[in-house]
Amino acid sequence: MSERKKGWKEIPVGGVCWKPATEYSTGDWRTFKPVHDSEKCTKCLLCPIICPDASINWNTATQDIEFNYNFCKGCGICANECPANAIEMVREGEA
């Protein structure tokens, strides 16, 4: 990292974390990528609730689920649990 790290005089007292984890993307851990088929999807909203990384969000504007590939670790729980088989895992870089 090129940015200068904070010295001991600048960091918060008591070891308080000052950066949100959402600044740290875990998406590059992924080997398989979930791809969502909007036509098959029944919008049961199961996947946003069982995703361990909170990387599936409900978009109220488009009324559809969307993946946040910055955080998805590619575990495949969503594809395994989807009752409509609307999520498919494809190898990263192939789709």
Place this chain on the structure above:
Amino acid sequence: MTLPSWKFTAKEIVKKPELFTSGHRACAGCGPAIALRQIMKATRGPTIVTNATGCMEVVSTIYPYTAWKVPWIHTAFENVAANASGIEAALKAMKRKEMYKGTIDVIAFAGDGGTFDIGIQALSGAAERGHDFLYVLYDNEAYMNTGIQRSGGTPHGASTTTSPAGKVIPGKTQFKKPIADIMVAHEIPYVATASIAYWQDVLMKARKGLEVEGPAFLHVFAPCPRGWRYDTSKTVEIARLAVETCVFPLWEAVNGNYSLSPQSKIAALKPDRKKPVIDYLKMQRRFRHLFNPSFEHERIVIQERIDKRWGKLLKKCDMA
């Protein structure tokens, strides 16, 4: 307890802001991370969280990053319940001095190592003193963050790094401690078990635990793909199978009165729908040595013990 006036629908839950955010560094397919996300969705207002050392403490706050959007305190393995007691006592004193209005909830998260083994003394003390907090045990059945060592929560026959399976010893030789029953014996107002596969059940029980006056204990079953050695996509499937095979039955005890949750009632009312435990064992490689011919009797021992515990539970629920 009065009937709940709240309901959890998927549509409302997905709109609720994440209090346990993305960007935490749990393994892919982490069960406890699902449990924490679901429970944080069940909060009713301002909440203070305290977390014992364990997987979820390590992965959620790697300095200087934090995945929590609530006040969060890390504490050692043994004293998360003592810490929660202190927070609750401080809140009570501040309320008496009219420093704040309304209610602030306290949640203590701990893994199975921090509850079954190291933290039970502090937990027992806090339950006896009757502090008003919710204690959530996310049970991944070993010390996963330090490298899969056996704990009091590890089931019989599981191979871990400190109970390795060999030619003679079939993994862990002892049985799992019935921690939730121990907590019922403390005569606290609310004890429940939940599985991440049934999210509505988890949310309902977490909210009930928060609403109740006095200590509440929630035992959440959370599979770990690394330690249990299965494919990351099977986390929720295994959590569901544990309930269907009655390895981990779901129940709640309000003021000591046991009642089965609907997911486990199916197996109680229709015994033919109770799946054999072998279905659960063969999905996980921590149990693969049990499928050697030399350890065949171990599978029978496990099934017998599970049936025995299930029978006991049915008697407690007046369903036998």
